[in-house]
Amino acid sequence: xxxxxxxxxxxxxxxxxxxxxxxxxxxxxxxxxxxxxxxxxxxxxxxxxxxxxxxxxxxxxxxxxxxxxxxxxxxxxxxxxxxxxxxxxxxxxxxxxxxxxxxxxxxxxxxxxxxxxxxxxxxxxxxxxxxxxxxxxxxxxxxxxxxxxxxxxxxxxxxxxxxxxxxxxxxxxxxxxxxxxxxxxxxxxxxxxxxxxxxxxxxxxxxxxxxxxxxxxxxxxxxxxxxxxxxxxxxxxxxxxxxxxxxxxxxxxxxxxxxxxxxxxxxxxxxxxxxxxxxxxxxxxxxxxxxxxxxxxxxxxxxxxxxxxxxxxxxxxxxxxxxxxxxxxxxxxxxxxxxxxxxxxxxxxxxxxxxxxxxxxxxxxxxxxxxxxxxxxxxxxxxxxxxxxxxxxxxxxxxxxxxxxxxxxxxxxxxxxxxxxxxxxxxxxxxxxxxxxxxxxxxxxxxxxxxxxxxxxxxxxxxxxxxxxxxxxxxxxxxxxxxxxxxxxxxxxxxxxxxxxxxxxxxxxxxxxxxxxxxxxxxxxxxxxxxxxxxxxxxxxxxxxxxxxxxxxxxxxxxxxxxxxxxxxxxxxxxxxxxxxxxxxxxxxxxxxxxxxxxxxxxxxxxxxxxxxxxxxxxxxxxxxxxxxxxxxxxxxxxxxxxxxxxxxxxxxxx
Amino acid sequence: xxxxxxxxxxxxxxxxxxxxxxxxxxxxxxxxxxxxxxxxxxxxxxxxxxxxxxxxxxxxxxxxxxxxxxxxxxxxxxxxxxxxxxxxxxxxxxxxxxxxxxx
Numbered sequence: 001x002x003x004x005x006x007x008x009x010x011x012x013x014x015x016x017x018x019x020x021x022x023x024x025x026x027x028x029x030x031x032x033x034x035x036x037x038x039x040x041x042x043x044x045x046x047x048x049x050x051x052x053x054x055x056x057x058x059x060x061x062x063x064x065x066x067x068x069x070x071x072x073x074x075x076x077x078x079x080x081x082x083x084x085x086x087x088x089x090x091x092x093x094x095x096x097x098x099x100x101x102x103x104x105x106x107x108x109x110x111x112x113x114x115x116x117x118x119x120x121x122x123x124x125x126x127x128x129x130x131x132x133x134x135x136x137x138x139x140x141x142x143x144x145x146x147x148x149x150x151x152x153x154x155x156x157x158x159x160x161x162x163x164x165x166x167x168x169x170x171x172x173x174x175x176x177x178x179x180x181x182x183x184x185x186x187x188x189x190x191x192x193x194x195x196x197x198x199x200x201x202x203x204x205x206x207x208x209x210x211x212x213x214x215x216x217x218x219x220x221x222x223x224x225x226x227x228x229x230x231x232x233x234x235x236x237x238x239x240x241x242x243x244x245x246x247x248x249x250x251x252x253x254x255x256x257x258x259x260x261x262x263x264x265x266x267x268x269x270x271x272x273x274x275x276x277x278x279x280x281x282x283x284x285x286x287x288x289x290x291x292x293x294x295x296x297x298x299x300x301x302x303x304x305x306x307x308x309x310x311x312x313x314x315x316x317x318x319x320x321x322x323x324x325x326x327x328x329x330x331x332x333x334x335x336x337x338x339x340x341x342x343x344x345x346x347x348x349x350x351x352x353x354x355x356x357x358x359x360x361x362x363x364x365x366x367x368x369x370x371x372x373x374x375x376x377x378x379x380x381x382x383x384x385x386x387x388x389x390x391x392x393x394x395x396x397x398x399x400x401x402x403x404x405x406x407x408x409x410x411x412x413x414x415x416x417x418x419x420x421x422x423x424x425x426x427x428x429x430x431x432x433x434x435x436x437x438x439x440x441x442x443x444x445x446x447x448x449x450x451x452x453x454x455x456x457x458x459x460x461x462x463x464x465x466x467x468x469x470x471x472x473x474x475x476x477x478x479x480x481x482x483x484x485x486x487x488x489x490x491x492x493x494x495x496x497x498x499x500x501x502x503x504x505x506x507x508x509x510x511x512x513x514x515x516x517x518x519x520x521x522x523x524x525x526x527x528x529x530x531x532x533x534x535x536x537x538x539x540x541x542x543x544x545x546x547x548x549x550x551x552x553x554x555x556x557x558x559x560x561x562x563x564x565x566x567x568x569x570x571x572x573x574x575x576x577x578x579x580x581x582x583x584x585x586x587x588x589x590x591x592x593x594x595x596x597x598x599x600x601x602x603x604x605x606x607x608x609x610x611x612x613x614x615x616x617x618x619x620x621x622x623x624x625x626x627x628x629x630x631x632x633x634x635x636x637x638x639x640x641x642x643x644x645x646x647x648x649x650x651x652x653x654x655x
Numbered sequence: 656x657x658x659x660x661x662x663x664x665x666x667x668x669x670x671x672x673x674x675x676x677x678x679x680x681x682x683x684x685x686x687x688x689x690x691x692x693x694x695x696x697x698x699x700x701x702x703x704x705x706x707x708x709x710x711x712x713x714x715x716x717x718x719x720x721x722x723x724x725x726x727x728x729x730x731x732x733x734x735x736x737x738x739x740x741x742x743x744x745x746x747x748x749x750x751x752x753x754x755x756x757x758x
Binding site: 632633634635638639642 | 688751
């Protein structure tokens with residue numbers, strides 16, 4: 001049963017994508033939307049059925065199917081094989097359900113776009129690639145999905161391709177993730193040479209029983225980490241994600257919530273046993289995650305574009321997940337991934353609806369006072385913002401962030417003998433990040449929805465768009481109560497789901513940790529209210545003259561840095577290869593040879609020409625002479641005859 | 656008993672031929688050129704006659720008669736050509752004016 005459903009789960013969006021691409025826009029917008037939504041609905045239904053099937057079995061049970069062997073060579077084999085365990089179950093539920101809601105929303109949002117078939121073809125292919133990535137039980141098969149996700153993000157970010165800015169953003173996203181892909185491939189090859197197979201179970205077993213040397217293990221983990229960082233837009237690869245806002249808003253929601261950026265988190269969570277053995281890489285993951293939290297939050301704090309704020313907040317939230325992964329609490333990372341998918345999809349879809357109704361105005365300082373005209377969207381956005389900020393008890397974000405924070409606190413890394421990296425420090429950074437998160441998202445809320453009235457909004461949000469928003473609101477509010485902090489009633493459904501054997505008793509965890517995690521978002525909210533929310537706000541607009549803010553706002557500092565560090569040297573290299581010195585030498589020699597041969601040729605032809613000229617001149621002279629003999633005068637003829645006769649006689653007599 | 660030796664005959668013939676040749680080459684009047692040609696023919700005929708006398712052979716006399724006839728024919732044809740030229744509207748005896756191939 002499960003063996004049949006598993007391929008069907010992927011096949012459903014894939015078939016829809018094929019249909020949409022093959023019909024190439026001959027279908028009406030309504031039909032296109034229907035095909036995409038039905039395929040996604042089917043996928044969601046199958047994933048729910050599979051989840052029920054999996055949960056009804058034993059705790060460690062998995063559903064797996066091998067479709068066909070891909071390659072079998074000496075010392076290595078790979079299969080097209082899919083496997084559903086509890087980690088991937090969470091992922092397919094998130095991907096298909098959030099994906100379904102986004103598709104329903106997009107069917108209305110993109111209704112009037114002429115390229116709607118192309119759009120939904122790419123979207124469903126995106127989901128199919130993500131499902132391949134999530135379900136693959138072979139790392140090489142996972143790599144297919146990994147690449148497919150990158151391709152679809154390129155297609156969708158550059159969807160409105162007639163604007164060069166959009167295609168540039170699409171290329172940037174593709175290049176940045178490509179670098180990570182290359183690193184990931186290196187890591188996979190290392191693992192393949194060490195473990196003779198890329199089947200995840202085999203690789204993890206090989207890592208566990210010491211078949212892989214520590215150096216190879218660390219290198220492989222580092223390479224895989226680089227791949228995950230690039231895919232999930234973490235430091236130092238964060239620059240592509242804000243530019244990816246060039247795509248349609250449902251695309252942004254899909255990239256940020258369900259697919260693509262979560263792939264990196266999922267990959268590390270999937271290989272958590274391998275990473276647990278590579279302590280330096282884990283420390284690196286945690287530190288980069290913590291830095292990304294702060295960096296993303298600070299940048300989001302000074303953005304003025306509604307979608308860019310959300311983009312930087314995604315980077316920041318993914319930082320939380322990487323922090324959790326680095327500290328070894330991958331359950332928390334997956335939990336946050338799930339709740340983040342809910343509230344980030346909600347925020348993006350609400351932002352999309354707001355932007356559509358205000359005639360594509362994205363500058364938060366030109367929007368304002370929207371709660372008069374669109375109370376429903378305001379409520380949805382506030383719910384999403386609360387969940388993002390992690391307001392205590394009522395939102396899903398609180399529980400997941402709390403789980404991460406409580407997991408980070410006891411973590412410690414023994415890098416070298418003396419050097420210890422304490423989890424307390426990272427916890428402090430994460431807490432500061434939580435404060436900043438509340439600050440920037442409520443800054444956005446107060447300026448856009450409260451503040452003084454800016455642009456006028458028109459029209460209504462269609463029913464098709466409000467239903468997904470309502471569903472996501474519910475999920476954002478209630479999605480977190482399945483996992484309670486340890487000091488609360490012992491309800492640990494999520495961690496019990498993922499890791500049934502492990503006991504989650506952080507007995508040594510002080511109660512004030514939870515309290516701090518609860519108070520900090522509220523403090524952020526309060527400060528945001530003081531600064532931007534009151535009737536006479538302290539700050540209406542950022543004093544944009546400050547160089548550091550201007551520097552941070554566009555995130556251009558990093559772009560300029562990368563331009564100097566990577567793009568310019570690369571350009572120089574390409575310049576060098578184009579203007580090859582060796583090539584110059586060869587060309588110069590060639591040119592010299594050509595000149596020499598030309599001059600030789602010319603000399604030769606000149607010589608011959610001169611000779612010929614002389615010859616012709618001589619012949620012409622003789623001709624003229626002979627012509628003069630033939631002058632038609634009889635007497636001369638007679639004289640010549642006589643002369644010739646005399647000469648002949650003289651020769652005959654004298655010889 | 657020959658009055659002239661054969662050598663004298665040849666000498667005379669050579670002189671006559673040279674005179675005739677000089678006349679052909681030097682004179683531009685076609686009548687004189689014809690006459691000079693006759694002189695040359697006679698010089699040749701004189702050699703035949705001398706040779707016939709020298710070797711007592713009548714063939715020399717015969718050749719003389721042939722050459723005589725030939726000279727008469729030649730002069731007749733030459734004069735006829737001159738008359739034709741006159742009739743075609745070229746009232747001149749100058750041989751050098753006929754050097755162009757046109758009617």
